[in-house]
Amino acid sequence: MSAVIETKNLTKSYGRTRGVADVSLAVEEGEIFGFIGPNGAGKSTTIRTLLSLIHKTSGEARIFGLDCEADKVKILKDVGYLPSEVFYYDNMRAVDLFKYSASFYKKDCSKKIGELASLLQLDLHKKIEDMSLGNKKKVGIIQGLLHSPRLIILDEPTSGLDPLMQKTFFDLIKKENARGATVLFSSHILSEVQRICDRVAIIKDGRIVSVQKINELQQSAYKAVSFTARAGADLRGFAVPGAQNLEISGQSAGFIFKGDVNALLTELGRYPLVNVDITEPTLEEIFMHYYSE
Amino acid sequence: MNIFKRELRAGLKPFVFWMIGMFVLVFVGIVKYEGLNTGGASMSDMVTSFPRIVQAVMGIVGVDINTLGGYTAILNYYVLICAVIYAVHLGAGAVVRESVDKTYEFIFTKPASRSRVLAVKLAASWVYLLLFCVFTAVFSVMAVGLLKTYEDITATILLFALSVFLVGSLFIALSAFMAAMAKRPDKGALYGSLAFLYAFILGVICNMLENPGILRLISPFTYFIPADLIAGRFDPVYTVIALLLAAAFLFGAFLRFKKKDLS
Numbered sequence: 263m264s265a266v267i268e269t270k271n272l273t274k275s276y277g278r279t280r281g282v283a284d285v286s287l288a289v290e291e292g293e294i295f296g297f298i299g300p301n302g303a304g305k306s307t308t309i310r311t312l313l314s315l316i317h318k319t320s321g322e323a324r325i326f327g328l329d330c331e332a333d334k335v336k337i338l339k340d341v342g343y344l345p346s347e348v349f350y351y352d353n354m355r356a357v358d359l360f361k362y363s364a365s366f367y368k369k370d371c372s373k374k375i376g377e378l379a380s381l382l383q384l385d386l387h388k389k390i391e392d393m394s395l396g397n398k399k400k401v402g403i404i405q406g407l408l409h410s411p412r413l414i415i416l417d418e419p420t421s422g423l424d425p426l427m428q429k430t431f432f433d434l435i436k437k438e439n440a441r442g443a444t445v446l447f448s449s450h451i452l453s454e455v456q457r458i459c460d461r462v463a464i465i466k467d468g469r470i471v472s473v474q475k476i477n478e479l480q481q482s483a484y485k486a487v488s489f490t491a492r493a494g495a496d497l498r499g500f501a502v503p504g505a506q507n508l509e510i511s512g513q514s515a516g517f518i519f520k521g522d523v524n525a526l527l528t529e530l531g532r533y534p535l536v537n538v539d540i541t542e543p544t545l546e547e548i549f550m551h552y553y554s555e
Numbered sequence: 556m557n558i559f560k561r562e563l564r565a566g567l568k569p570f571v572f573w574m575i576g577m578f579v580l581v582f583v584g585i586v587k588y589e590g591l592n593t594g595g596a597s598m599s600d601m602v603t604s605f606p607r608i609v610q611a612v613m614g615i616v617g618v619d620i621n622t623l624g625g626y627t628a629i630l631n632y633y634v635l636i637c638a639v640i641y642a643v644h645l646g647a648g649a650v651v652r653e654s655v656d657k658t659y660e661f662i663f664t665k666p667a668s669r670s671r672v673l674a675v676k677l678a679a680s681w682v683y684l685l686l687f688c689v690f691t692a693v694f695s696v697m698a699v700g701l702l703k704t705y706e707d708i709t710a711t712i713l714l715f716a717l718s719v720f721l722v723g724s725l726f727i728a729l730s731a732f733m734a735a736m737a738k739r740p741d742k743g744a745l746y747g748s749l750a751f752l753y754a755f756i757l758g759v760i761c762n763m764l765e766n767p768g769i770l771r772l773i774s775p776f777t778y779f780i781p782a783d784l785i786a787g788r789f790d791p792v793y794t795v796i797a798l799l800l801a802a803a804f805l806f807g808a809f810l811r812f813k814k815k816d817l818s
Contacts, residue, residue: 349657365557
């Protein structure tokens with residue numbers, strides 16, 4: 263497999279303000295690659311640098327093996343992009359925008375526009391400015407996919423879509439992926455990344471802190487531990503090496519654990535327990551672990 | 556071509572409003588001329604008694620407003636001011652409109668280079684400036700035709716229109732350059748407007764001076780002197796200067812826009 267997106271030490275700074283620093287990624291052909299981090303972590307900055315909306319300070323950014331800045335026009339012929347916030351032209355109907363968008367690719371996209379509009383239940387003849395946020399998002403999805411791009415870049419794509427439409431959207435992305443499209447899926451909602459992605463990069467304060475397969479991330483040595491003790495037990499003294507993000511609430515406590523399981527059980531044995539749960543952590547918990555470090 | 560069509564469509568409404576304004580300005584202005592000439596007293600004597608600064612602000616220095624050509628020159632001064640304001644709006648809009656409207660993530664992620672997008676947008680701006688000058692000239696010819704003076708000043712009106720087009724072109728390029736240089740897109744048109752104000756004040760100062768000399772170089776409002784245009788003379792030196800400056804500002808605008816972070 264070859265990398266569709268490849269960055270090496272990609273850095274973007276705004277004077278003294280941080281953008282992203284030393285971002286090194288390789289998104290392989292045909293995969294759905296998640297890119298997660300909270301707002302302001304650097305996801306959109308990375309994407310905008312890849313799309314040459316903003317210029318890198320240093321490092322390398324390549325798509326389809328081509329330089330993102332020097333070969334921008336060539337690259338964008340095969341890229342579909344859905345921005346996190348969708349803004350389009352006043353007085354334009356959805357169909358006008360799609361025709362305008364299709365005109366850049368010099369191919370007949372009318373069949374695909376019809377299929378996508380029907381799937382997403384979008385009224386093509388309504389003015390975009392009169393649409394709800396959800397419908398504007400659908401317009402964004404269609405304009406990003408109408409030319410059947412080889413690479414789809416989605417930045418917080420589900421905001422504004424209701425749960426049913428989100429399911430339709432995920433099915434659509436999986437279908438595009440099955441067609442051969444590579445997908446970069448940026449989000450701060452872990453459950454949706456977990457739902458669709460093969461691999462994920464976690465970005466924190468402008469730096470990539472981890473790139474893992476989704477199943478590996480969940481099958482890591484981390485465990486989510488929670489327990490409840492009988493009334494009267496004082497949990498304030500609970501401590502075991504390897505426990506992180508410990509939260510004590512009355513007679514209950516919960517934490518992420520990575521360490522000697524025997525030491526954990528010994529410590530738990532000191533308390534009159536009513537219940538203990540030792541489970542695989544959710545992605546959310548793993549994510550919070552990365553952010554607490 | 557697709558961008559060009561969209562730009563023309565997007566610019567149509569403001570253009571129509573401007574044309575309504577120009578129509579009213581030209582026709583009401585010419586009707587006033589008839590009123591002045593039937594009044595008996597010489598307006599020219601009264602106007603020349605004004606302090607020179609007042610004459611300079613009104614754009615009537617050295618112009619005999621008793622003649623139709625001279626009177627048209629005053630009207631043309633106001634047309635020029637309007638054309639420059641419109642040109643500033645067109646030039647800055649070509650550079651920053653997509654950023655201000657937040658549609659830049661649509662247009663600039665399509666397979667078209669930034670330079671091509673900007674070139675097409677500026678081409679549409681120039682089409683509107685050209686139409687502005689042509690329509691205003693046609694209005695002037697029509698309005699003069701309504702007068703019963705039977706004086707043909709069409710050639711003078713065309714020279715005035717050409718001067719407005721050249722100065723307007725310079726301001727499209729200048730405001731495009733300033734918008735490209737501006738860090739914040741919402742400030743793009745502001746700097747162009749400040750340039751207009753500066754040029755207007757410099758124009759007034761130039762008109763106040765008997766011999767402005769080199770000052771005229773940095774005062775586009777005085778590149779084409781009304782008395783020369785009435786006499787059928789079109790200054791080739793300032794034509795070249797206007798074109799060269801416009802080319803230089805355009806070059807700077809393209810260079811900066813290419814490297815600009817869009818947000």
